[in-house]
Amino acid sequence: MFQQGIQRRIKYQAELDGNFAKEIASTPGCDNLFSCIQCGKCSGTCPLSIYMDFTPRRVIAMTRAGFKEDVLRSQTIWLCASCYSCTVECPKEIKITDVMYALKQRAIKDKVYPKRFPTPVLAREFFRSVWKYGRNTESWLIVRMYLKSNPFKMIMQGLLGFNLWRTGRMGLKTESIKDRTGLQRLLEAVERAEQKENRTPMGERE
C-alpha cells in the first residue's frame, strides 16, 4: 500500500525535450529567451503570479530546460492577461508576454491545455467568429464560451446579460465586415505560408 503511493518527482534528463526551448525562441519576439538571468522581476511585478502554478520566472527556466509537458499543461500561461508588465520590467529585455503567447499557441496546437479551462475555449471561439465574420459579436462570443466551458455559470450571469441588453450594450445581431471573401483569402494565404514552413496550422473552420 505504502509503496504504491510513491511517485518519482524528478524527471530524468531523457524525458525532457531538448528542442523545445529552441522552437519557442524561434518565434518572433522570443529571440532572447536564453539571456534570462532568473532574477524574478517578472514574477514580482506580475499581478497574477500569486495564482499561478509556476511563476513566470520558473516557466522560463522550465522552458529552457525542456520541461515541455509541464509548461504546456500549466495554468500559468492561461492566467497571463497580457498586461506586459514583465516585458517592460525585464532587465534583459526579454519579451516575456510574447513567450507566454508562444507557449499558448503551442499548447493549443498540441491540444494539451487544461480541460474545460475557459481561457483557451474563449480564444478558440473568438478565433472562429473572426475567421467567419471578420468581427466578433460580444454577446454570442460570451454565450458560446459559457456553453462550452461552464453552462451553469451562464445562468448565474443572466442578470448582467439582461442589464446590458436593457442599456443597449448587448445586441444579438451578428457583426460582420463587407469583404468577407477578401478576409478569407488573407487568412488562407497565412495558412499556405505556414504550411510551407512545415508548421501545422490551426485551421479551425466549420
Add this chain to the structure above:
Amino acid sequence: MKYLYYPGCSLKGTGRAYEESLLAVFGALHLPLQELDDWNCCGATAYMAVDEMKAFALAARNLALAEAQGSGNDDVTLVVPCNACYLVLMKTQRYMQEYAEVGKKLTRILEAAGLHYEGKVAIRHPLDVLVNDIGLEHISGHVKHSLGDLPVAAYYGCQMVRPYSTFDDQHNPMSMDRLAKALGAAPVDWPLKTRCCGGALTGTIENVGVRLNYILLKEAQKRGAQVMTTACPLCQFNLECYQGSMNRQYEERIHVTPIYFSQLMGVAFGLSQHTLGLHRSLVPMPQQLAI
C-alpha cells in the same frame, strides 16, 4: 487634418458609450473622426494566443485599409480608442519593421488579398491626440459646466502605455490626470493607474478577475476618488459591471463610478447625458456629473 478612426468590436457592443462620447467630444472640438471603412477585428489577445501570423495579418489588413483610405496624404493618423486594439495594431506595425521575416511574409500575405501596406499609418490613442495635438489649453476653453473639483482617479490600464507607446510614462503616466485637471476635476494621487484589470479573466476565471478589479477600486476609494476615468472598454466593463458582485463577495461598500475619460470631457463641455451614453451605466452617477 483628418483623423481616421478605428472603433474595434467592443465600441459597437458593451463599450458603445465610449464611441458615443468620443465622437461627441471630437465633434465639439470641430475635429470629425471618420470611421475606417470595412475595418475588421484587431485579433485582440485571443488571436495572438492561437496563431501569431493570423493575428498579425488581421491587424495588418486594417493598417493597409487605413493607408489606402488616407486620401493620398503621406501621413495617415488612425485614432484607436480601445487599449487592446491600440496595442495589437502598434505591435503589428512594430514587428513588421523589427523582424524582417515578419514584414516580408505579411507583405506577401496582404498581396494575396489584393492589399498593400507601406508602414505610413500613425497609430494614436485619442488621449494622446487630445493632450498632445489639440492641447489642454484649447480643451479647457471648451469647458462650460463646472465639475466642482470632482475627485477622479485616472486609470490608464495596462495596454495603453505598455510596452510600445511613447506618448507617456510607462510607470506613472500623467496625460489623463492633466486632462482631468484641465476639465475642472481634481485627480487623486494613486499608484495603481497602470495595474492590470485582468482583461477577459472576469469572464474566464471570475474570482481572479474580480479580485484584480476590487484592488483597483478599493485603493481609488481609499484615496478619496468618486469617479474612475477609463480609456479601455474592457477595463470599463470590468470595473463597472462587477462592482455589485464584488461588494457582495468582499462585504464591501465600494461606490466609485467608472466612466470613460471622454464622458468626463463631455460633461465638462456641457453635452447631454444621452449624447455621452451616460444613461447606459449600471452604476449610479455622482451629482457633479448630472447636467
